[in-house]
Amino acid sequence: MLQTYRESAPLELDSAESAAPSLPEILSALSFALDLTEGAVPGHALRSCLLGMRLGMELGFSPIALADLYHALLLKDVGCSSNAGRMCQILGGGDDRAVKSGIKLEDWTRPDRPKLSTMRLLWNNVSPDENPMRRLRRILHIGFTQHANNEEMIQLRCDRGASIVRKIGMSEQTALAVRSLDEHWDGSGYPQRLKGAAISPLARVMAVAQHLDVFSVEQGAVQAMLVLRQRNGRWFDPEVVKAAESLQKRSALWQQRSANGVQASTDPAKAVRAAVIALSPHENNRLSASHIDLICEAFAEVVDAKSHFTFRHSMGVTEVARNIGNAMGLKPERMQLLNRAALLHDLGKLRVPNSILDKPGKLDDAEWSVMRQHPGLTRAILSRVKEFQEVAEVAGAHHEKLDGTGYPNRLTAGRLSLEARILGAADIYGALIEDRPYRSGFSPAEALKIMERDVPGKLDADCFAALSSIAETSPSPEPVSIVAPGRCPSILAPAPLALAAARCN
Numbered sequence: 090m091l092q093t094y095r096e097s098a099p100l101e102l103d104s105a106e107s108a109a110p111s112l113p114e115i116l117s118a119l120s121f122a123l124d125l126t127e128g129a130v131p132g133h134a135l136r137s138c139l140l141g142m143r144l145g146m147e148l149g150f151s152p153i154a155l156a157d158l159y160h161a162l163l164l165k166d167v168g169c170s171s172n173a174g175r176m177c178q179i180l181g182g183g184d185d186r187a188v189k190s191g192i193k194l195e196d197w198t199r200p201d202r203p204k205l206s207t208m209r210l211l212w213n214n215v216s217p218d219e220n221p222m223r224r225l226r227r228i229l230h231i232g233f234t235q236h237a238n239n240e241e242m243i244q245l246r247c248d249r250g251a252s253i254v255r256k257i258g259m260s261e262q263t264a265l266a267v268r269s270l271d272e273h274w275d276g277s278g279y280p281q282r283l284k285g286a287a288i289s290p291l292a293r294v295m296a297v298a299q300h301l302d303v304f305s306v307e308q309g310a311v312q313a314m315l316v317l318r319q320r321n322g323r324w325f326d327p328e329v330v331k332a333a334e335s336l337q338k339r340s341a342l343w344q345q346r347s348a349n350g351v352q353a354s355t356d357p358a359k360a361v362r363a364a365v366i367a368l369s370p371h372e373n374n375r376l377s378a379s380h381i382d383l384i385c386e387a388f389a390e391v392v393d394a395k396s397h398f399t400f401r402h403s404m405g406v407t408e409v410a411r412n413i414g415n416a417m418g419l420k421p422e423r424m425q426l427l428n429r430a431a432l433l434h435d436l437g438k439l440r441v442p443n444s445i446l447d448k449p450g451k452l453d454d455a456e457w458s459v460m461r462q463h464p465g466l467t468r469a470i471l472s473r474v475k476e477f478q479e480v481a482e483v484a485g486a487h488h489e490k491l492d493g494t495g496y497p498n499r500l501t502a503g504r505l506s507l508e509a510r511i512l513g514a515a516d517i518y519g520a521l522i523e524d525r526p527y528r529s530g531f532s533p534a535e536a537l538k539i540m541e542r543d544v545p546g547k548l549d550a551d552c553f554a555a556l557s558s559i560a561e562t563s564p565s566p567e568p569v570s571i572v573a574p575g576r577c578p579s580i581l582a583p584a585p586l587a588l589a590a591a592r593c594n
């Protein structure tokens with residue numbers, strides 16, 4: 090298998106900062122965000138990493154190939170958010186996360202032989218607001234256009250994933266593996282319909298590893314192995330399947346591991362993460378500050394790619410927050426904290442289906458309840474990184490208000506740091522000047538006018554003054570308008586100010 094493996098230069102790590110996380114620590118924590126996007130059971134990327142590394146070792150991969158495989162397994166779903174909006178469109182406003190999660194258990198290469206479970210999955214999620222006749226018509230249309238849709242969706246995801254992997258300094262082989270994750274051994278996969286040895290060897294291992302995790306978690310290990318055999322030589326490389334069978338026979342495939350004293354029985358996700366970190370090919374070298382920033386930027390792009398309406402929200406909010414921070418004279422270490430918290434503040438939004446994010450109308454109570462969970466999820470993901478505790482606090486508080494009317498924890502002024510206040514103001518401003526499904530973006534002057542009503546009750550007066558002075562002295566940017574021609578024309582009408590202020594997300 091390794092005859093076709095071309096080793097690229099090993100990942101070079103810059104000189105490290107003390108009190109900085111290592112690459113495995115940060116990637117393993119952020120992999121929980123990628124699980125959210127796919128509707129996967131939390132820890133999917135980590136469990137796939139353990140399974141894939143066992144397979145790689147069984148197949149005799151070199152240390153460099155194993156290092157590439159390790160990174161590719163942790164980042165395999167990094168491009169997934171980029172097709173969520175399109176998926177929601179294809180489903181007629183249905184829940185993209187539910188379908189992405191369910192379809193992993195289906196043989197989607199055979200639309201001519203639809204199974205009852207596939208039909209049930211689509212029936213429950215396609216055009217939820219339409220009458221049964223229209224839903225049926227859309228399901229049939231999805232069936233007829235499946236190959237074209239698959240190609241488009243997987244191409245989007247794989248290209249985006251590979252480009253993010255390159256951006257954060259991973260090897261070309263790692264990028265290639267992420268790009269080829271959905272290719273099948275018999276050429277029935279996407280996006281290039283590669284066949285056999287033409288597929289990256291790492292991708293062939295990753296395909297088996299992710300399959301084993303998804304099926305074993307949902308249907309048990311016996312079923313996972315059964316389906317693996319059924320798809321042997323069709324989806325999967327027979328040599329990798331043989332390696333899985335051999336590990337299974339020796340009871341070394343599903344091996345439960347605990348590491349660093351963390352027992353799987355008390356916190357399975359923590360235990361599996363500790364095991365993944367223990368497998369690190371870089372002996373847990375600390376990262377440089379610039380490399381950490383680069384990873385934060387890459388994940389900000391993952392979040393922004395989830396919806397047309399937020400295509401540069403995290404990056405834009407970061408720019409505004411940095412400008413406010415500079416105007417208020419923050420010290421370099423506080424600026425670094427603010428920068429990272431701003432880039433990652435909406436990480437938890439990866440858990441929100443696009444049927445909610447892109448909804449042109451008002452959210453109902455259940456949808457609001459899902460939306461309001463996102464800052465808490467951001468905080469939970471980031472706090473897994475020991476060195477990111479304060480970043481997690483600041484990022485997780487971006488929807489809190491000084492008077493305690495914010496969410497998720499109704500924190501009041503005494504609990505909100507200056508950085509949290511800056512980020513809160515930057516986030517509202519950023520959201521107001523961007524288009525939303527239910528209104529077009531406001532001009533900077535209009536956005537400030539809307540915000541002014543909440544100063545000083547809900548928003549910090551000094552932060553708002555700094556924001557206003559920046560907006561007055563810098564050239565006025567155009568409102569961020571990204572609604573494609575022909576899409577949701579009704580939403581372009583200016584919204585009443587009250588509605589705009591009510592949904593700043």
Ligand SMILES: [Fe+2]
Binds near residue numbers: 434594
């Ligand atoms: Fe948010």
Ligand SMILES: [Fe+2]
Binds near residue numbers: 402434435594
């Ligand atoms: Fe935001």
